[in-house]
Amino acid sequence: MPDGDVMTQNPPVELDVRVAILNSFLTTPHRKIEELAPLHASALANDPLFYSRLALWYxxxxxxxxxxxxxxxxxxTSEYPEFREAAWVLLQKLAPYEVSRALDHTKKVIGKTPRSFKGAVAHYLQTRENNPRQFDGAAMRARNDLKHLYAxxxxKPGPRAQAILFDEQPPTDSPLYSLKQLAKADSAEEQARIIIEHKIPYTTAVGALKNVTPVVLVALIEAMSPQEVINNMAALKKRGALDNPEVKALVDQKLEAAKTDKRVSTLKAKKAMTATMLDAETEKVLTEVMDQRVASKVEIKRPTALFVDKSSSMSQSIEVSKQLAGLISAVTTADFYVYAFDSAAFEITVKVPEGKRPMLSDWEKSFQFIKANGSTSIGVALAQMTRKRQYVEQILIVTDEGENSSPLLADAWIAYREAMKAAPSVVVVQVGGYYDRFAQGLMDRGVELTRYxxxxxxxxxxxxxxxxxxxxRAELVEVIMGYELPRRPDRVLQGV
Structure with a gap:
């Protein structure tokens, strides 16, 4: 069963294909690039027009x-000139390491690198060379990637690029020259001055230093962006940054700034929490960062229910559901109901001050007595919502789809539709397994189903x-199709 497989009652064929492509992208977890490549190749081959607009939307x-x-x-590398031009524009938005990986993918996987791609990279590099500060910053963080693109x-690199990347003789006004001075500096005060004055990145600076004192740590954190603090949280903790009150206060300032910094990745905040054993206060702040960044990107406007499978052997379902409850409650502006179920259903609620949204820690408290045991009736939660007259338009279910007790979800859905005059869509997050018979039973009754x-x-x-x-999904497809392919600025000016 492919991830994100969607079926509805008699959808138009073209729309059905695009919905399937869209859901494949939305339901594909973060994996290695080689595992994602076949999805892109297939989508481009099956519906090139939609794929090009999906790229812009994404x-x-x-x-x-x-x-x-x-x-x-x-x-x-597509056969369509309009797509190659759009790629030229989009490539300018990537970081150097991403351009480098895209180049390798065209060569090693797709098997061709057209002249237009080389032209896009040449413009990318020239733009950065024309801005010494931007070029030096890129060279500081991605020296090998830039060398790879030129070579x-x-x-042909310009004089500054040649000196920095290939001759290893950076000009005296370059941060890379200052990096050499950093390695020679005798005192912590001098090291701190160089780091702050030239904004030397954390990972680069620590490689040039024999010892990292609290004074130097403060300077390093001062020079870091909020995203860099999050990315290097584990290393900062290892160096004692969270144990020193002065340094910890500076880390907290950066994390507070991350809440409103549009460059901060939701996923990186989550990764920092899972990869590092943090104190409760710092983890709380990172959770708030994640909630704020999520809230800035999406808004759930439809009434939603989350069903949590707590039957035997479903401990992971409970852990996943805690995370999802925290994410959803951070972005929903509509009613949100949470039920745990085995052969019976239990509504889970959180208590927070008026005007405040529940955080992950609030959901963890509410979930603390939910343990995995019992048989499985996925429909029992929806049956209880029917009795309570709780209206929703979509249901998210975390389960292995292994129903073995009544009421079955398909039957409960029919009863809910008749009682509430609503036909909620269903998104299943498969944890621990899946059963196609369960999915087929829902689709036979006309349920719009997505499986993740x-x-x-x-x-x-x-x-x-x-x-x-x-x-x-159909309305989202319409939004995506509304995007127009971008044009190269030079061609627009020339009227081409």
């Missing part, structure tokens, strides 16, 4: 960087929000 709304560089690589495509296979990567869970944030 650059505006998506968070998984691997998808973005793959969109560029596949559009750049692989035989692009969770592979253990909590880092990918924010993807689920996109499945809930739109009125319907």
């Amino acid at each position: 650059f505006a709304k998506g968070e998984v960087r691997d998808h973005k560089l793959l969109f560029v690589a596949h559009l750049a 692989s495509l035989r692009i 296979r969770f592979d253990g990567d909590y880092y990918s869970l924010p993807n689920v929000l996109e499945l809930l944030a739109q009125p319907s």
Whole structure:
């Protein structure tokens, strides 16, 4: 069963194909680039018009960087000149390491690198060379990637690029020259001055230093962006940054700034929490960062229910559901109901001050007595909602789809539709397994169904929000088709 397989009653064939493509992208967790590539190749082959518009929408709304560089690589090597031009424009938005990976993908996987792609990279590099500060910043963080782009495509570097990347003789006004001075500095005060004055990145600076004192740590954190603080949380903790009150206060300031910084990735905040054993206060702040960044990207406007399978052996379902409850409650502006079920259903609620949204820690308290045991009736939660007259338009279910007790979800859905005059769509997050018979029973009754296979990567869970944030998949397809392919600025000026 492919991830994100969607069926509805007699949909138009063209729309059905596009809905299936869209859901494949939205329900594909963060994986290695080579595992995502066949999805892009298939979507481009089956519906090139929709794929090109999906690329533009994903650059505006998506968070998984691997998808973005793959969109560029596949559009750049397509047979359509309009797509290659769009890829030229989109490539300018990538980071150097992403351009480098896109280049390797065109060569090693797709098997061709057209002249237009080389032209896009040449313009990308020239633009940065024309801005010494931007070029030096890129060279500081991605020196090998930039060298790879120049060398692989035989692009002649300008004097500054040649000196920095290939001659290893950076000009005296370059941060890379200052990096050499940093390695020679004798005192912590001098090291701190160089780091702050030239904004030397954390990972680069620590490689040049023999010892990292609290004074130097303060300087490093001062020079870091909120995203860099989040990315390096584990390393900062290891170096004692969270144990020193002065340094910890500076970290907290950066995390507070991350809440409103549009450059901060939701997924990176989540990864920092799962990869590092943090104190409760810091984890709370990171949760708030994640909630704020999620809320800035999506808004769930439809009344929603979350059903949590707590039957025997479903402990992971409970853990996944805590995370989803925290994510959804951070972005919903409509009614939100949470039920745990085995052969009976139990509504889960949280208590927070008026005007406040529940946080992950609030949901963890509410879930603390929910343990995995009992048989499985997925329909029992919906049956209880029918009795309580709780109206929803979509249901998110975390389960292995293994129903073995009545009422079955398909039967409960029919009863709900008749009683509430509503036909809620269903999104299943598969944890621990799946059963096609369960899905077929729902689709036979006309349920709009999306199945998302969770592979253990909590880092990918924010993807689920996109499945809930739109009125319907069909309407989202219409939004995506409204995007227009971008034109190269030079061609627009020339009227070509």
